[in-house]
Amino acid sequence: MKMNIQNNEFVDLCEKCFADNGLGDFCQPETLDLLCKMTENMLRVNAITNLTAITEPREIVLKHLADSLSAARYIPKGASVLDVGCGGGFPSLPLAIARPDLTVTGLDSTAKKTRYVAESAALLGLDNLKTLTGRAEELAHDPQYRESFDVCIARAVASLPILTELCLPFVKKGGKMVAMKARLDESEQTKAPQMLGATAFERHEFELVGEKESEARLILIADKQKPTPILYPRAYAQIKKKPL
Secondary structure (H helix, E strand, O other): OOOOOOOHHHHHHHHHHHHHOOOHHHOOHHHHHHHHHHHHHHHHHHOOOOOOOOOOHHHHHHHHHHHHHOOHHHOOOOOEEEEEOOOOOOOHHHHHHHOOOOEEEEEEOOHHHHHHHHHHHHHHOOOOEEEEEOOHHHHOOOOOOOOOEEEEEEEOOOOHHHHHHHHHHHEEEEEEEEEEEOOOOHHHOOOHHHHOOEOOOEEEEEEEEOOOOEEEEEEEEEEEOOOOOOOOOOOHHHHHHOOO
């Protein structure tokens, strides 16, 4: 698929979808220009390397761009944000584009994914986005990263108990964890936030509205009140075998 900002079709898709989902603040021309360039580059790279199964423009706008930006309202101005399991750059790239006040770090254990995100940031001139390659459960014990971010965000990476143990140790006191999900299974009920120094999750349910469809979405937020016990996060095998 070939796109550029002169082709108003993609811009029109973004403007309508964002307006329908309360994201009208992100319809500035410079923001839409960068989102178009990001998408064009993603599709070019995706033809060689599998980044996403979503390649139809209308679906990209709804399921990647609007979905990623739906979390922006819960992130304080000027926050440092860690995206755990950033994969193909969602929500890292759209957040860095639409919220230049943020300092975003995309973390993934797969080097080719963080390389893609870093190269995309360079291509788009985003000096507020950098990447980190490694395993979250290991890096969270590194003093350089432990409890050093205002917000730790993750988008559909793992079940909530596992995700919580991977994310909250990165969050500083007074910061927050933001988990983005399509739904929450009963098996994902957890007391992990309280065990890791945070409040219980606050639920924000909404519909992501498209032209031909709507999808249920859930954002869960836990506020960090005190340091996470040094035991956590455990080794991944332990986390998976006995979730909190």
